[in-house]
Amino acid sequence: MNQLQLAEQMAPAIRMIYAPDGRAVVSYSKEGDEDASLYTCESRWKEDFTAFCNGNTADKETVQVDGIGYFTVKREKNSEALSGKIAVVTGSAQGFGAHIAQYLCSMGARVVLADMNYDGVCARAADLSKTYGVATLPVLVNVSNEDSVREMIQKTVLSFGGLDIFINNAGIVRAGSLEEMTKENFELVTSVDYTAYFLCVKYAHEDTACMCAGLYGGHY
Ligand SMILES: NC(=O)c1ccc[n+]([C@@H]2O[C@H](COP(=O)([O-])OP(=O)(O)OC[C@H]3O[C@@H](n4cnc5c(N)ncnc54)[C@H](O)[C@@H]3O)[C@@H](O)[C@H]2O)c1
Incomplete structure (x- = not known):
């Protein structure tokens, strides 16, 4: 080690x-x-x-x-419900993930904003820290890549000391009929929406008994 x-x-x-x-x-x-x-x-x-x-x-x-x-x-001396708690939100550069990160910051949590869109999470993290006065950390991640997920969790733990809440939000949609849907698209969706959930839970769980949540049935 x-x-x-x-x-x-x-x-x-x-x-x-x-x-x-x-x-x-x-x-x-x-x-x-x-x-x-x-x-x-x-x-x-x-x-x-x-x-x-x-x-x-x-x-x-x-x-x-x-x-x-x-x-x-x-x-942690503040008394908001999540003061001193540490959260990771994947896919938080925009959309649902960005709003979940905002909500967690408003409750006092330290939030790691992780996304393939690094510029997006940097801007979002800076904005949330300024608005809510809590520490945030932007992290570049590809949730379907094992090394990248392992590194995201390591950065979280070394920056904040643990992990209490993991929001598995990053996801993509490629929908279509059997004629329209290609094998490449099917495999891409599988790697981001399913394999990535397994990887995130596997490495999040290794560091702490955190609570993991996905946004829809397929993520659990
Ligand atoms: N919008 C909806 O109506 C809806 C409905 C049901 C479920 N969902 C699910 O909720 C989640 C968020 O939806 P949204 O509408 O906010 O999506 P969105 O496309 O607005 O945002 C998704 C974010 O995930 C990031 N991302 C995509 N692939 C990634 C990867 N491999 N690694 C890291 N980051 C990655 C993107 O860069 C983006 O910032 C998705 O999982 C989506 O499938 C959305």
Whole structure:
């Protein structure tokens, strides 16, 4: 397992040890703050961090794990229903996905806006952060590509410390009669609407027991 994969496993655990109700976010960086409040190592970070958190009510701490990097954990103080929760919405550059992302931000969630249209999610994410005062992260993804999905989940976990809500919204429609529909179109729809759902749930589930939702029957 490489350094980033180890960090990806540690970040959600750090978040839950610090705030068992999940109302906290963790950001990871390879290089970091020299003034980390706890210095520990890979073999005993969990014990050290658990002891460090006992009775600790600080809003923010940084822990340095030797050879892995720096984890900054911040407690969420706002009281909206989803404050401190972390959500991914695929296909959120426009349409339903963009509005679901907006709704989640309005409820206080940190939202990862993921789409093939990177310029679209960058603009949307910036707009939502400005309007609702919450952190957002635009991510380029092709949900039918396994490496791309794995990378989307890794970026989410290393930026925010976990994943609580996954909205499997990205999808396409290519409809037609048997005469009109080509095998290529059928396979394209299958890869984006069905295979992608499997890939997203597979990698989202590996990081956390998140809640996954699709927009219509075929997505479940
Ligand atoms: N609009 C409807 O009436 C309707 C009805 C039933 C179900 N749906 C489903 O709801 C979802 C959203 O619909 P919409 O109307 O907002 O769609 P839309 O076409 O407006 O938006 C879909 C978004 O998904 C993105 N996307 C497409 N393929 C992708 C891929 N491989 N990887 C990453 N991103 C990708 C697109 O770039 C786009 O931003 C779709 O799954 C659609 O099939 C829509």
